Amino acid sequence: MASNEDSPPIEQSDQASPTPELHSEDNERLELLQNSIHKETTEEEGNDSFTLLKDLETDFLTIETLPVEILMHIFNFLDAKFIVETLGKVCVLFKDLFSGDTYWKTRLSKRCPEQYPPVYEENFNWSEACVEREEQYRVWSKPEETCVHISYKQAIFASVDTVHLMKDATLLATGSRDRYLNLLDLTKYNEEDPIASMKEMSLISTDKKHKGWIWSLASYDDILCSGSWDCYIKLWDLNADLAEINKFKCKSAILGLHAEPNWIVAAGYNQFLYMIDPRSGSGEKKKFHRRPVLCVVADDKYVISGSEDKTMAIFDRRAGRVYKTIQTESYAMDLSFGHNQLWMGDKEGQIHLYDTTHGSFEIVQSYDVGHTGKVTGIQYNTGALFTCSTDRTIKILEPTRNPGVISTLDTHKGEVARLSYQNGTLASAGSDCSVQVWLPKTIYQSYRA
Structure with a gap:
């Protein structure tokens, strides 16, 4: 996968809300992922979000079976352009994670806290803006x-x-x-x-x-x-x-x-x-x-x-x-x-x-x-x-x-x-x-x- 070495690493961003239009297998997988993040665990069980990974079948042990919060943290190290043009088309789950504005707003605000866009614009395309800003920074910083x-x-x-x-x-x-x-x-x-x-x-x-x-x-x-x-x-x-x-x-x-x-x-x-x-x-x-x-x-x-x-x-x-x-x-x-x-x-x-x-x-x-x-x-x-x-x-x-x-x-x-x-x-x-x-x-x- 392509990485963005010029942009500083950022903290994990907010999780985009999944839509209900997932296939049954994806629903099952997403439910397991959400449980792995949100389930209350006892001290004996541990509080690691990977706790439920052992419960997944071998066929589920792929990158998309990781907890959503971990996925988001990993994706923050990838170019926005790669996410939009390639990663978001890999599966329904990935497409859903990046379909809203929440992830892109958070990603931009983490990298540059100044108000953006400078003036409010209705129907602003946050994913395109994120791609453009990262590309411009990559080119013009060096x-x-x-x-x-x-x-x-x-x-x-x-x-x-x-x-x-x-x-x-x-x-x-x-x-x-x-x-x-x-x-x-x-x-x-x-x-x-x-x-x-x-x-x-x-x-x-x-x-x-x-x-x-x-x-x-x-x-x-x-x-x-x-x-x-x-x-x-x-x-x-x-x-x-x-x-x-x-x-x-x-x-x-x-x-x-x-x-x-x-x-x-x-x-x-x-x-x-x-x-x-x-x-x-x-x-x-x-x-x-x-x-x-x-x-x-x-x-x-x-x-x-x-x-x-x-x-x-x-x-x-x-x-x-x-x-x-x-x-x-x-x-x-x-x-x-x-x-x-x-x-x-x-x-x-x-x-x-x-x-x-x-x-x-x-x-x-x-x-x-x-x-x-x-x-x-x-x-x-x-x-x-x-x-x-x-x-x-x-x-x-x-x-x-x-x-x-x-x-x-x-x-x-x-x-x-x-x-x-x-x-x-x-x-x-x-x-x-x-x-x-x-x-x-x-x-x-x-x-x-």
Whole structure:
């Protein structure tokens, strides 16, 4: 069985309640197990939970006949992923033990007592979250051992301002101040011959797509969207060598993008938000701020924009108006939105958590996680919280109410301008004219198979 050497051993967790839908043999076995745990014994008989094992028939002497409390203690030393994908499918009894939330909640709380998830989420999948958190910790607590690190500088001649992972992190788009738009195939990288594979990775490398710095990237389906200081938003076909599909002229540089199949929202340097329907090309611009809009995120209900005027505007998509404006002490550089949470990274190097449940957008807490420069990128998922900064570092944090540091990456020689995380892979853009990529070895090996 697989073991998790990176995660500390934990105490036994609460026993999940078995369901009545067991076969007769399993019912008999489970009754014996429960009796072995709960039966009152005399001093002469002893109080060891193994007392009744002698009463079991030889055919019953297998791992599943151990008392449930012992089984749970053993399972705590195994990877959550192995339990979910393999062990839980061995027999009805094992499936039942892990079918509820009790075991997974206890397992997580033993390993990290901080509040998780940071904000309550209805119908939260505890087993998936446990698998994700343990996998992220395994990878990022020792990235030098668990990841293949790629430092990409091919055809980059100026500061890289944006990176964007797509297609389950098999493709990476980059935009820089030399006006180059690069599209990389990460599956082509070979650590045994990195120089040759750099050329194989490069699918597209051109400075003919925009006439200004490429500052923002987003995607949906097979479409890549780019925003530039030339005031254009352009749409590119990933299946046709980035052939141009459409373009939209705005009145200022585009500093942030959110893209959906039927809707694009862009943050403008001229204080406006541009909202465009890419199907018809129609759009409108809205002014919610008094200074440049630096970042924008959205879901099906809200659009959140952050500006240099030290405000965040919450736009209600259904009502078609701003329904709340949040004043901040320092302005937002980047935002991450989802799971009833809004994470904001600011100019002073702080990160802030807001509870967005039922549209409340109330501040929960602010944190100093050790950055000494602006927080230029922030991205949350159930396994980890990623941040990057002008202090040249990237931090991987616990995704909890009090996010402790799992590890700090300091590969860049200059400011880190942006990061992107998808499907286990992390990419970052730097002013040192490079793109850094961390590819877990398990994923890398699947590409080389």
